[in-house]
Amino acid sequence: QQPVQSPQAVILREGEDAVINCSSSKALYSVHWYRQKHGEAPVFLMILLKGGEQKGHEKISASFNEKKQQSSLYLTASQLSYSGTYFCGTGGVPGRRALTFGSGTRLQVQP
Amino acid sequence: EADIYQTPRYLVIGTGKKITLECSQTMGHDKMYWYQQDPGMELHLIHYSYGVNSTEKGDLSSESTVSRIRTEHFPLTLESARPSHTSQYLCASSEYTNREQDTQYFGPGTRLTVL
Numbered sequence: 001q002q003p004v005q006s007p008q009a010v011i012l013r014e015g016e017d018a019v020i021n022c023s024s025s026k027a028l029y030s031v032h033w034y035r036q037k038h039g040e041a042p043v044f045l046m047i048l049l050k051g052g053e054q055k056g057h058e059k060i061s062a063s064f065n066e067k068k069q070q071s072s073l074y075l076t077a078s079q080l081s082y083s084g085t086y087f088c089g090t091g092g093v094p095g096r097r098a099l100t101f102g103s104g105t106r107l108q109v110q111p
Numbered sequence: 112e113a114d115i116y117q118t119p120r121y122l123v124i125g126t127g128k129k130i131t132l133e134c135s136q137t138m139g140h141d142k143m144y145w146y147q148q149d150p151g152m153e154l155h156l157i158h159y160s161y162g163v164n165s166t167e168k169g170d171l172s173s174e175s176t177v178s179r180i181r182t183e184h185f186p187l188t189l190e191s192a193r194p195s196h197t198s199q200y201l202c203a204s205s206e207y208t209n210r211e212q213d214t215q216y217f218g219p220g221t222r223l224t225v226l
Contacts, residue, residue, distance in 0.1 A: 002153075032214060041201060041217035042154070087154065091213055098144055098169065099213060103153040 001025055003090045005102035012078050012109045020105045022088030023070040030091035031064050031071035032099060037084040045073075045086075078109045114138055117202050117218040124192055125226050132187045132221045134202030143185040144215065146201040147171060154201065160185060192225045199223070 003024040010018055022031060029050050034042040048064035048071055059076040075082055085106050089099035115136040124130055136143065145158040146169075156169030160179040174196070175189050185204075189196055199222050203215040 030213070041219050044214055044216065047214055085151065089215070098142075098156050098159045099215060100156075100170070101154040104151075106151070 002100055003088055003102040005086075005088055005105050007105060008103070009106040010108070012107070014080060014109055014111055015077050016109075018075045018078060018107065020073040020075075020086050020088075020107070021070060022072070022090070022102055023068075024090050026069070026090075028064075028066060028069050028071075028090050031062070032089040032091070033062055033071075033073050034087045034089065034101075035082075035084045036087065036104075042087060075107070078107075080109050080111065083107055083109045115202060115204055115216055115218040117200075117221050119221060120219060121222050121224075123224045123226065126191075126193055128192050130189050130192055130223070132200055132202075132223070134185045134187070134218055135183050136185075136204040136216075136218075137183060138204060138206070138216070139182065140204035140206045140216075141182070142205045142213065143179065144203040144205075145169070145175075145177060145185070145187050146203065147173065148199045148201055148220075150199070158187065192223075194225045197223060197225050 003022050006021045031048045033045040036042040062073045064071045085104045087104045088102045118133045141162045143160045146154045148154050155171035157171050157173040158177040160166045166177050177187050199220050201220045202218040205213045205215045
């Protein structure tokens with residue numbers, strides 16, 4: 001079943017923060033975050049594994065709450081380059097099947 | 112850096128033609144995938160493969176077929192293209208390890224238009 005992402009779209013000014021959420025009705029083993037810029041392929045950002053770890057990449061970090069079966073992506077002090085559509089991909093049993101992607105969150109950062 | 116290639120990048124073709132979209136990766140990944148994505152919309156898995164001679168249909172019903180004769184090559188074929196097939200087709204590959212489950216690396220995509 002497809003994970004649910006919220007919000008569907010968000011507009012920010014440079015320097016503002018944003019949170020994107022990804023929720024699943026099924027047990028999760030992993031959550032993957034990707035960013036896709038217009039006309040380009042999705043690019044891998046980070047993966048979070050079962051265990052509630054939090055990861056970060058520069059000013060983008062994410063958390064994984066396995067009890068709530070959800071993950072959140074945090075964008076701090078957003079830059080123009082952060083604009084794009086963010087997808088979460090959720091994994092079930094390790095090593096089996098493919099990821100199931102959410103419908104995406106469109107993020108636009110304005111000067 | 113991921114090395115996954117798709118050709119052609121753009122294709123405009125008439126209804127009823129047979130087409131093959133090529134996808135190759137040089138990373139030795141066992142798993143490969145095909146997604147269909149309309150502009151600005153979600154990714155729909157249409158086919159995936161665990162390895163040579165292994166292919167399965169994805170979540171979205173598709174009239175396309177795939178083959179996996181070599182590890183590095185995962186072509187997608189449409190026997191008779193129709194306007195409803197107009198979309199972007201993304202190929203991806205992954206290798207399962209203990210640390211990075213199924214992290215997928217995407218190719219640049221093929222934008223298909225069927226007239």
